[in-house]
Amino acid sequence: MDFFRFERDIPFTRWGKLSMTFSLIISILAIYSLVTKGLNLAVDFTGGTVMEISYQQPADLDKTRKVLASIGMPDAIVQNFGTSRDVIIRLPVKAEHTGGNLSETVMTALKKDDPSVEMRRVEFVGPQVGDELLENGLLAMLFVSMGIVAYLAFRFEWKFGVSCIIANLHDVLIILGCFSFFQWEFDLTVLAAVLAILGYSVNESVVISDRIRENFRKLRKADVTRVINNAITETMSRTVITHGSTQLVVISMLLFGGEALHNFALALTIGILFGIYSSIMIASPILLLLGAKREDLVKIERKPQEEAVP
Amino acid sequence: MNRYPLWKYIVIAVSILLGLLYTLPNFFGESPAVQISPLRADVRTDTALLQRLEQVLNQQNLPYNGTILEATGIKIRFADTDTQIKAKDILSSEVGSDYVVALNLLPNSPQWMRHIGALPMYLGLDLRGGVHFMLQVDMAGALTKSLDRFSADLRSTLREQRIPSAGIERDRSKIIIRFRDEQAREKAITELGKAFEDLAFQSEEVGGEARLTISIKPEALVRMQNTAVQRNITTLRNRVNELGVAEPIIQQAGADRVIVQLPGVQDTAKAKDILGRTATLEVRMVDEEGDIDAALRGSVPPGTELFTERGGGPLLVKKQILLTGDRITDAQPGFDQDHQPAVHLTLDNNGSRIFKQLTRNNVGKRMAILLVEKNLTEVVTAPVIREEIGGGRVQISGKMSSIEARDVALLLRAGALAAPMEIVEERTIGPSLGAENISKGFNSTLFGFLAVATFIMAYYSAIGVISVVALAINLLFLIGLLSILQATLTLPGMAGMALTVGMAIDANVLINERIRDEIRHGASPQAAIHAGYERAWDAIIDTNLTTLLAGLGLMIFGSGPIKGFAVVLCLGILTTLFSAVTVSRAMVNLLYGNRKLARVPIGTIKISKKSSNKH
Numbered sequence: 001m002d003f004f005r006f007e008r009d010i011p012f013t014r015w016g017k018l019s020m021t022f023s024l025i026i027s028i029l030a031i032y033s034l035v036t037k038g039l040n041l042a043v044d045f046t047g048g049t050v051m052e053i054s055y056q057q058p059a060d061l062d063k064t065r066k067v068l069a070s071i072g073m074p075d076a077i078v079q080n081f082g083t084s085r086d087v088i089i090r091l092p093v094k095a096e097h098t099g100g101n102l103s104e105t106v107m108t109a110l111k112k113d114d115p116s117v118e119m120r121r122v123e124f125v126g127p128q129v130g131d132e133l134l135e136n137g138l139l140a141m142l143f144v145s146m147g148i149v150a151y152l153a154f155r156f157e158w159k160f161g162v163s164c165i166i167a168n169l170h171d172v173l174i175i176l177g178c179f180s181f182f183q184w185e186f187d188l189t190v191l192a193a194v195l196a197i198l199g200y201s202v203n204e205s206v207v208i209s210d211r212i213r214e215n216f217r218k219l220r221k222a223d224v225t226r227v228i229n230n231a232i233t234e235t236m237s238r239t240v241i242t243h244g245s246t247q248l249v250v251i252s253m254l255l256f257g258g259e260a261l262h263n264f265a266l267a268l269t270i271g272i273l274f275g276i277y278s279s280i281m282i283a284s285p286i287l288l289l290l291g292a293k294r295e296d297l298v299k300i301e302r303k304p305q306e307e308a309v310p
Numbered sequence: 311m312n313r314y315p316l317w318k319y320i321v322i323a324v325s326i327l328l329g330l331l332y333t334l335p336n337f338f339g340e341s342p343a344v345q346i347s348p349l350r351a352d353v354r355t356d357t358a359l360l361q362r363l364e365q366v367l368n369q370q371n372l373p374y375n376g377t378i379l380e381a382t383g384i385k386i387r388f389a390d391t392d393t394q395i396k397a398k399d400i401l402s403s404e405v406g407s408d409y410v411v412a413l414n415l416l417p418n419s420p421q422w423m424r425h426i427g428a429l430p431m432y433l434g435l436d437l438r439g440g441v442h443f444m445l446q447v448d449m450a451g452a453l454t455k456s457l458d459r460f461s462a463d464l465r466s467t468l469r470e471q472r473i474p475s476a477g478i479e480r481d482r483s484k485i486i487i488r489f490r491d492e493q494a495r496e497k498a499i500t501e502l503g504k505a506f507e508d509l510a511f512q513s514e515e516v517g518g519e520a521r522l523t524i525s526i527k528p529e530a531l532v533r534m535q536n537t538a539v540q541r542n543i544t545t546l547r548n549r550v551n552e553l554g555v556a557e558p559i560i561q562q563a564g565a566d567r568v569i570v571q572l573p574g575v576q577d578t579a580k581a582k583d584i585l586g587r588t589a590t591l592e593v594r595m596v597d598e599e600g601d602i603d604a605a606l607r608g609s610v611p612p613g614t615e616l617f618t619e620r621g622g623g624p625l626l627v628k629k630q631i632l633l634t635g636d637r638i639t640d641a642q643p644g645f646d647q648d649h650q651p652a653v654h655l656t657l658d659n660n661g662s663r664i665f666k667q668l669t670r671n672n673v674g675k676r677m678a679i680l681l682v683e684k685n686l687t688e689v690v691t692a693p694v695i696r697e698e699i700g701g702g703r704v705q706i707s708g709k710m711s712s713i714e715a716r717d718v719a720l721l722l723r724a725g726a727l728a729a730p731m732e733i734v735e736e737r738t739i740g741p742s743l744g745a746e747n748i749s750k751g752f753n754s755t756l757f758g759f760l761a762v763a764t765f766i767m768a769y770y771s772a773i774g775v776i777s778v779v780a781l782a783i784n785l786l787f788l789i790g791l792l793s794i795l796q797a798t799l800t801l802p803g804m805a806g807m808a809l810t811v812g813m814a815i816d817a818n819v820l821i822n823e824r825i826r827d828e829i830r831h832g833a834s835p836q837a838a839i840h841a842g843y844e845r846a847w848d849a850i851i852d853t854n855l856t857t858l859l860a861g862l863g864l865m866i867f868g869s870g871p872i873k874g875f876a877v878v879l880c881l882g883i884l885t886t887l888f889s890a891v892t893v894s895r896a897m898v899n900l901l902y903g904n905r906k907l908a909r910v911p912i913g914t915i916k917i918s919k920k921s922s923n924k925h
Contacts, residue, residue, distance in 0.1 A: 126734035140867035199860020249758030249812030
């Protein structure tokens with residue numbers, strides 16, 4: 001089998017304007033959604049209590065709501081979770097309840113109503129902890145981004161680092177935008193997925209940059225555009241197969257991982273799809289725009305003169 | 311040209327064997343067990359105890375599948391959880407209060423495996439069920455508490471040195487002593503300075519009055535905070551021991567936080583109740599001159615508080631605390647001379663001295679012993695002091711049942727917390743959810759692997775099979791490594807494992823595509839294999855290092871579930887570098903390296919005219 005082999009180089013860079021415009025529009029849409037709707041942050045970040053309970057028979061949500069209202073929690077959010085017998089209850093942070101007693105109070109009341117109810121999971125996060133987790137998440141993102149730029153600048157050249165990180169942050173923005181637009185719940189595992197994508201999509205840019213460097217050595221007469229297009233075309237096969245494989249695993253997680261891994265896998269899916277797109281259609285045009293040259297990579301002994309950038 | 315030296319094959323073979331050996335224990339499963347461990351250092355678990363326990367189990371007709379006697383305790387295996395729970399109740403009444411009897415799970419792997427440290431991965435709470443708490447120590451509360459104690463100590467020192475003062479009071483984080491004249495203040499500074507090294511003194515004149523403002527030195531403050539956290543950890547450990555939990559984790563997290571993890575605990579309400587209790591004892595004097603009727607109507611005389619005595623009437627108690635529970639070294643339930651349930655307390659040296667002086671100065675007056683629990687204060691007893699009590703042995707007998715006496719003793723023995731604590735994070739996973747999470751994580755990895763394997767084998771034929779075998783070995787290394795390190799496996803960790811499968815194949819895809827490229831460019835089969843591996847290496851190392859960078863970021867800044875994911879991700883990258891490159895190359899070399907190849911078995915390749923002419 002050999003599916004992704006092309007006779008001629010595909011002129012990816014020629015579509016640069018189109019793809020950049022497209023990305024600009026969806027990035028603005030993503031930012032707009034983030035600003036107006038915000039993220040549906042999970043209890044990990046907002047603080048509060050989440051309880052997962054399970055009944056023997058399909059749950060009567062209204063009855064559960066009434067029980068909660070009767071013990072002074074009319075603002076509880078009660079939803080089905082996974083199956084019709086499983087129920088998830090979300091309770092906002094309340095000053096009078098510390099983590100310990102709130103879930104117990106709820107459980108006692110629910111048990112009185114229906115003794116067959118089983119407690120599956122309780123998560124309580126105090127507001128101060130939630131803020132810290134969010135802050136640490138942002139710090140991690142900053143650390144990883146800077147690390148990647150530094151590494152690529154060291155291995156290739158700063159232009160590669162910059163174009164790559166712009167493409168990557170674009171992916172992250174799209175993931176966040178999707179989570180905001182559809183109001184999917186954003187929890188710690190989704191944050192982990194976002195950061196993993198940040199590291200994973202770099203792979204694409206690295207493989208292409210690696211080819212570009214090689215092509216600069218090999219195709220001495222070719223201009224920069226041709227070198228880039230050839231590098232992308234040559235690595236196309238690997239791109240599709242690798243991401244296809246990763247996506248197979250992620251689909252397996254979506255199918256078998258249950259609710260706990262659902263949003264994690266969802267974030268990875270968006271990240272993988274846009275990762276392919278952005279490293280080809282965004283990173284390369286930016287690289288051209290920044291004025292990458294043969295001298296940047298081939299003659300390492302003579303450091304690139306950054307003033308000479310057109 | 312595609313040959314490895316012998317030592318490389320040996321290294322690979324040994325690593326695969328080790329990987330197998332350390333991965334194996336994970337597949338034996340676990341069986342329910344009861345663990346009996348001594349509570350104190352002077353109590354031993356020995357063969358005599360083991361024999362006694364075995365006898366009891368035989369008498370009660372409870373079959374067991376073997377016992378393990380270790381220095382840290384005795385473990386007894388059972389066939390099912392029903393027998394386990396029954397046995398736990400019987401055994402705990404047999405061994406008494408000197409031992410912790412806890413439910414546990416023991417790996418079923420053979421003994422020799424355990425001896426070489428081949429243990430199954432340590433499952434996180436989300437996979438085995440249990441409770442995770444993060445508690446925050448209230449440092450401001452600890453400071454207030456110690457300032458109150460300093461005030462009492464300062465007062466008694468001034469009295470001992472006969473230095474007249476016009477009053478001591480606490481003003482937020484400072485203590486202010488007012489003096490009638492400057493001479494007294496000068497004397498106080500010298501004397502108090504000698505006695506209290508942790509305090510800083512500053513003279514002030516306010517409205518013609520000589521004042522001394524006292525604060526705790528910054529370095530002493532830091533030390534006090536550390537000891538407060540350490541003391542709380544010790545206290546929590548004692549309480550958890552009373553709960554009977556096998557393998558609890560209690561550790562400091564950051565400057566003022568403590569993490570408590572209780573695997574397998576099902577009765578979370580009881581766990582929270584015991585952890586959350588902040589019982590302490592206070593000894594104060596009863597204000598017998600105060601007007602109780604007026605106080606009941608709402609006008610409590612200044613400097614006093616209104617309480618109700620257990621089984622008695624209302625009582626006015628002075629606010630000044632003479633002695634706190636910190637001075638208690640032991641508390642045991644028992645009976646007083648009238649055969650009423652009582653709690654016997656032993657005080658430390660300082661406490662004994664204070665108590666002796668207190669009782670000497672107040673013969674004929676009533677003192678109140680208060681139990682402060684979760685900000686609820688109760689007067690346990692308010693006896694009249696008949697004589698001076700020395701020797702540091704105090705007996706509290708109020709109107710309590712013997713069960714209450716036992717509870718109070720336990721609470722006081724388990725220690726008062728040095729500073730108030732609050733639960734700031736809780737994650738409780740029911741045992742059924744834990745088991746479900748294991749199968750979800752396992753299935754995600756398994757079916758993900760199968761899908762990738764099928765695709766890669768179809769696409770790259772024989773070389774594809776080698777890539778898949780390398781991927782399987784990668785997973786073997788990863789699980790083996792996690793088992794050796796006894797890293798905690800969580801559901802996000804299992805997701806990380808699945809993701810490693812999906813990402814690790816990238817290295818082999820890079821290599822295989824390179825080999826195909828070389829063939830297209832007209833290289834001979836052996837040369838193509840050689841160049842494929844060589845040329846792909848740069849890209850492989852770059853891609854994996856950048857992912858490793860992301861993993862490290864997650865590990866450094868991540869907490870809880872994120873960390874579990876990051877650890878697996880980072881280890882997965884390390885095993886990928888070895889297995890995808892070295893191990894797969896070894897297999898290729900072994901199978902194809904020594905013979906003439908007509909073509910590389912890497913699937914059908916389209917060869918375009920253009921690319922073959924390129925060179």
